[in-house]
Amino acid sequence: MKMVIAIIKPFKLDDVREALSEIGVQGVTVTEVKGFGRQKGHTELYRGAEYVVDFLPKIKIEIATSDDLIDQVIEAISKAALTGKIGDGKIFVMPLEQAIRIRTGESGVDAI
Secondary structure (H helix, E strand, C coil): CEEEEEEECHHHHHHHHHHHHHCCCCCCEEEEEEECCCCCCEEEEECCEEEEECCEEEEEEEEEECHHHHHHHHHHHHHHHCCCCCCCEEEEEEECCCCECCCCCCEHHHHC
16 A cells, blocks of 8 residues: 655646546545745735745645555646646655554555
């Protein structure tokens, strides 16, 4: 099993969700986060005063998946989140040792 964590632009969330649904991903956790990478933030004007926005709004998507679906998940997220501009995001893949469904007690891939 693998845990996929993707950081994407907020307006790409629906596209990514649809792409994941098409390949059969059933469980997704979404969190609104803020951060920066190479994009580093920008300057905005509010009521005549300039201020720096250091942390940009992003969406963090977490997906627990079986090993056989991992390549499809990565490809679906990559294609759906792509704008070709700086700040498109990142995908992280980590091993997932165990998953347990609390309601039934199922474990492993059955719990995902």
